[in-house]
Amino acid sequence: MPGGAVTYQTVPSSCRLCPAACGVLVTLERGPDGARILDVAGDPDHPLSEGYTCTKGRAGADLHHHPERLDQPLLGRPGAGRGTASWDQTLGLVAAGVRRIVEESGPGAVAAYRGSAAPFDAAGDAVAAALFTGLGAARFDSLTLNASAKSRVGELMTGARVPWPSPDLLHTDNLLLVGQNPLVSHGHGTAVPNPVVNLRLVQARGTIVVVDPRESETAHLADVHVQLRPGTDPAFLAYVVREAFRFGVDEAALATCTRTRSVEEVRSRVLPWTPERTATVCGVDPDVLEQARDALLKGTPIAAATGTGTTMSPSANATEWLVWVLTMLTGSLDVRGGTIFHPGFLHPIERVRPEPAVDPGERAATRPDLAPVAGTLPTAALADEILAGNVRALFVLGGNPALSLPDSEKVRAALQRLDLLVVGDVRHTETTDLANVVLPLAGQFERADLTAGTNLPVVFAQYTPALVAPVAQRRSAAAVFGELGRRLGLPALGPDAPALPDPVTDDAVLGALAAGARVGWPTVVAARHGLVVDAPGPGWLLPNLLPRKIDLAPPELVHRFTAFEGLLPSPVRLALVPRRLPRQVNSALRDVGMQSALGPFPTLLMHPFDAAERGILDGSVVEVSTELAAVVASAEVTEAIRPGAVSLPMGWETPNVNLLTADDDCDPHTGMPRLSTFTVEVRLAPRADD
Numbered sequence: 001m002p003g004g005a006v007t008y009q010t011v012p013s014s015c016r017l018c019p020a021a022c023g024v025l026v027t028l029e030r031g032p033d034g035a036r037i038l039d040v041a042g043d044p045d046h047p048l049s050e051g052y053t054c055t056k057g058r059a060g061a062d063l064h065h066h067p068e069r070l071d072q073p074l075l076g077r078p079g080a081g082r083g084t085a086s087w088d089q090t091l092g093l094v095a096a097g098v099r100r101i102v103e104e105s106g107p108g109a110v111a112a113y114r115g116s117a118a119p120f121d122a123a124g125d126a127v128a129a130a131l132f133t134g135l136g137a138a139r140f141d142s143l144t145l146n147a148s149a150k151s152r153v154g155e156l157m158t159g160a161r162v163p164w165p166s167p168d169l170l171h172t173d174n175l176l177l178v179g180q181n182p183l184v185s186h187g188h189g190t191a192v193p194n195p196v197v198n199l200r201l202v203q204a205r206g207t208i209v210v211v212d213p214r215e216s217e218t219a220h221l222a223d224v225h226v227q228l229r230p231g232t233d234p235a236f237l238a239y240v241v242r243e244a245f246r247f248g249v250d251e252a253a254l255a256t257c258t259r260t261r262s263v264e265e266v267r268s269r270v271l272p273w274t275p276e277r278t279a280t281v282c283g284v285d286p287d288v289l290e291q292a293r294d295a296l297l298k299g300t301p302i303a304a305a306t307g308t309g310t311t312m313s314p315s316a317n318a319t320e321w322l323v324w325v326l327t328m329l330t331g332s333l334d335v336r337g338g339t340i341f342h343p344g345f346l347h348p349i350e351r352v353r354p355e356p357a358v359d360p361g362e363r364a365a366t367r368p369d370l371a372p373v374a375g376t377l378p379t380a381a382l383a384d385e386i387l388a389g390n391v392r393a394l395f396v397l398g399g400n401p402a403l404s405l406p407d408s409e410k411v412r413a414a415l416q417r418l419d420l421l422v423v424g425d426v427r428h429t430e431t432t433d434l435a436n437v438v439l440p441l442a443g444q445f446e447r448a449d450l451t452a453g454t455n456l457p458v459v460f461a462q463y464t465p466a467l468v469a470p471v472a473q474r475r476s477a478a479a480v481f482g483e484l485g486r487r488l489g490l491p492a493l494g495p496d497a498p499a500l501p502d503p504v505t506d507d508a509v510l511g512a513l514a515a516g517a518r519v520g521w522p523t524v525v526a527a528r529h530g531l532v533v534d535a536p537g538p539g540w541l542l543p544n545l546l547p548r549k550i551d552l553a554p555p556e557l558v559h560r561f562t563a564f565e566g567l568l569p570s571p572v573r574l575a576l577v578p579r580r581l582p583r584q585v586n587s588a589l590r591d592v593g594m595q596s597a598l599g600p601f602p603t604l605l606m607h608p609f610d611a612a613e614r615g616i617l618d619g620s621v622v623e624v625s626t627e628l629a630a631v632v633a634s635a636e637v638t639e640a641i642r643p644g645a646v647s648l649p650m651g652w653e654t655p656n657v658n659l660l661t662a663d664d665d666c667d668p669h670t671g672m673p674r675l676s677t678f679t680v681e682v683r684l685a686p687r688a689d690d
């Protein structure tokens with residue numbers, strides 16, 4: 001930076017690329033031409049991550065300066081006159097388009113898709129949500145791609161919208177992970193910061209049982225790995241529940257918070273799951289089942305968590321249900337060291353009791369078979385709604401539906417049919433490539449933020465200011481959607497909420513959001529490394545705050561349990577289970593810097609038996625197909641995957657696993673599409689001259 005003094009500074013902040021919310025130290029270079037981010041490293045003074053970051057977090061500087069970052073608003077589709085525009089022109093065009101579509105087709109013709117990255121921008125997410133609620137827009141959430149069961153099962157069992165149960169990671173000596181690989185994912189529903197250290201601490205106190213068809217990074221570390229056939233998690237859990245009954249349950253304690261007849265219903269349902277039958281269905285050695293049972297039923301509370309390995313499969317509801325049942329029967333739910341409920345930071349649970357679960361509301365006209373979940377429509381209905389003309393304008397924030405929804409080909413055709421596809425993102429994606437309006441949003445270090453998620457293992461809050469000014473025309477999502485709301489006459493933070501601050505800045509919105517938080521805003525702002533906040537410990541929810549006693553056997557869930565075997569791929573064919581690589585967060589970050597440190601590129605994992613049967617070698621180019629489509633991948637022949645299962649990472653364009661999935665194969669109670677545990681054929685890819 002010639003012609004002026006250059007200074008260097010290292011400041012604390014937080015990584016907002018995934019829910020683990022690690023504390024980071026960001027080194028800035030400031031000069032006459034502005035500021036550059038030079039380095040992102042772990043913050044040893046952060047109370048949760050204690051200096052840990054993953055390779056993605058440490059690539060924060062590359063991400064900030066990435067050549068694919070969006071710098072200017074774009075109008076028009078690629079190949080159809082796309083060009084840069086001013087913000088005034090862009091927001092004017094969007095507001096006029098929305099007004100016209102609402103006048104012609106009603107507010108439901110405008111829809112919003114909230115991707116998994118949206119909640120990592122607290123102010124932007126809140127302002128956008130207020131705008132879409134005010135508009136009466138149809139709401140779709142990527143949670144309905146991988147977490148519907150977590151919401152719906154809790155509602156069916158308790159009659160209330162309760163927080164998702166999560167393991168008391170910091171106190172447990174008895175951890176059960178079903179289809180979850182926190183060493184790579186850093187949790188699902190619950191964040192697992194500093195995963196190796198925290199899991200080793202669990203092991204120093206007790207044991208970890210991992211249930212997964214693959215010897216994942218976490219399974220490799222576990223004390224017991226139940227490497228079962230994909231989708232048979234309910235069988236394994238039914239066996240453990242049966243054993244819990246056999247060992248004796250505390251009937252008096254159960255009677256205080258559960259419907260007695262429902263306990264008996266569960267007992268009769270799990271009785272047939274003898275060790276022999278379970279071993280056969282799961283394809284697991286009976287000794288392993290016994291080891292898992294002895295670890296889990298050793299008498300201390302079970303801290304249980306499920307991950308996308310099960311929540312994206314047709315066994316999701318039955319698995320989630322049996323985890324609830326197991327933790328209830330063993331006195332593990334809502335107790336220290338067991339499976340707990342987060343009491344909230346922004347909305348302390350003492351002041352906001354769980355709402356009764358009510359009728360989930362209006363369904364998508366084209367897909368009346370799919371129930372809404374947690375106030376949003378299942379994303380499996382989105383393409384049909386667009387193709388039928390019911391949705392004409394779609395806003396996408398923090399997501400990449402062109403890649404992450406089932407049946408990518410149909411989804412992309414639908415997205416191209418929209419009158420208005422408005423995508424706000426920090427970089428080009430497969431979805432910005434289809435948009436006719438692209439909004440270049442500020443990246444994580446260009447905006448102020450608050451990390452205070454109910455997914456964290458304790459009640460915690462960390463404020464970060466913007467560290468650098470946004471490059472070029474980038475703007476924070478809060479400012480963009482606040483301005484759009486003002487142009488559309490919706491300048492509030494929600495129906496019963498205060499007016500948006502004027503001007504709409506991230507800092508002003510965060511201060512307004514934190515008005516009812518556990519700790520005053522100045523205290524949060526002053527704690528630059530974050531602060532762990534005093535809050536009610538476990539035991540605050542059950543049974544006193546629920547509208548009724550817990551139903552341990554809701555008919556919908558019992559039905560899914562009795563049906564799960566019929567939904568499994570045939571044991572003589574191959575079942576595909578997706579996985580995540582260390583170098584990605586869903587479909588994001590695949591190419592950050594392209595550093596080899598970010599880990600391997602996607603391969604098809606296949607057991608040597610299955611490979612040999614098909615003449616496939618390690619490194620062979622193979623074709624993976626369903627009735628819908630075929631994709632090509634490189635085979636990785638390994639004993640880390642069990643025979644009969646194969647695995648491809650999700651969230652990649654090449655190979656795109658969602659070309660293989662369908663949007664009409666959905667769970668009747670959650671609308672969850674089957675994105676895991678589906679039958680595939682695998683063969684050597686035909687050569688070009690075949």
Ligand code: SF4
Pocket residue numbers: 015016017018019020021022052053054055056057058186
């Ligand atoms: S685990 Fe990695 S991506 Fe997630 S918050 Fe921590 S550093 Fe960021």
